[in-house]
Amino acid sequence: MQTGLVTVGSTSFFRGTWFKNFLGKFQMNKILAALIASLFAVGVFAQTPAQPAQPAKPAMPAMPATPATPATPATPATPAMPAAKVETKADKAAAAKAAKAEKAAAAKKAKEDKAAAAKAAKAEKAAAAKKAKEDKAAAAKK
Incomplete structure (x- = not known):
């Protein structure tokens, strides 16, 4: 009588060979999947921590009312520094x-x-x- 012989349909596998070839590779796939999942988790949680919240400023005391003054015409605000030119792909080309x-x-x-x-x-x-x-x-x- 043969021991360790498993019959599946008409195909016979020796238990040791089947475990070495199939389950050994399956185990390696599980290990690799766990390592890759851990790399993703490290990437997600390795972000820079949030900045601490700024303390609230105390409310300003009420100012006494001042007499009304005539409105002055609005003047456009001028930037302190001109905006830097952004080069586009077309400009570079x-x-x-x-x-x-x-x-x-x-x-x-x-x-x-x-x-x-x-x-x-x-x-x-x-x-x-x-x-x-x-x-x-x-x-x-x-």
């Missing part, structure tokens, strides 16, 4: 496009300057060669 265009213009100007300098050097070299040729011809005539 426009600035990046402008910087790219400026960089391309600078590269184009540098290329033109280089070409002009090369052309001037070539013309100078040709003038020097022409003068040398004329000097050689003049020396041959003498």
Whole structure:
């Protein structure tokens, strides 16, 4: 007689193999789930504590009535400091496009300057060669 043999339908599992393969993995899943749940709990409860409440200010004593004065026209309030400009995505994209265009213009100007300098050097070299040729011809005539 075989001990530890469990028959499920037509399939037989040895009890030790079944516990090692299935329940061992199931146990690991439970441990991992508990660890993940604890991380969520730590995240929820690890917030900064609330600031203590400010003590109530004592009520102001009643002021004696003053004679009525004519109303002054309302003036708009001016802020002490202008609000900081908030850059939007469109502003950043426009600035990046402008910087790219400026960089391309600078590269184009540098290329033109280089070409002009090369052309001037070539013309100078040709003038020097022409003068040398004329000097050689003049020396041959003498």
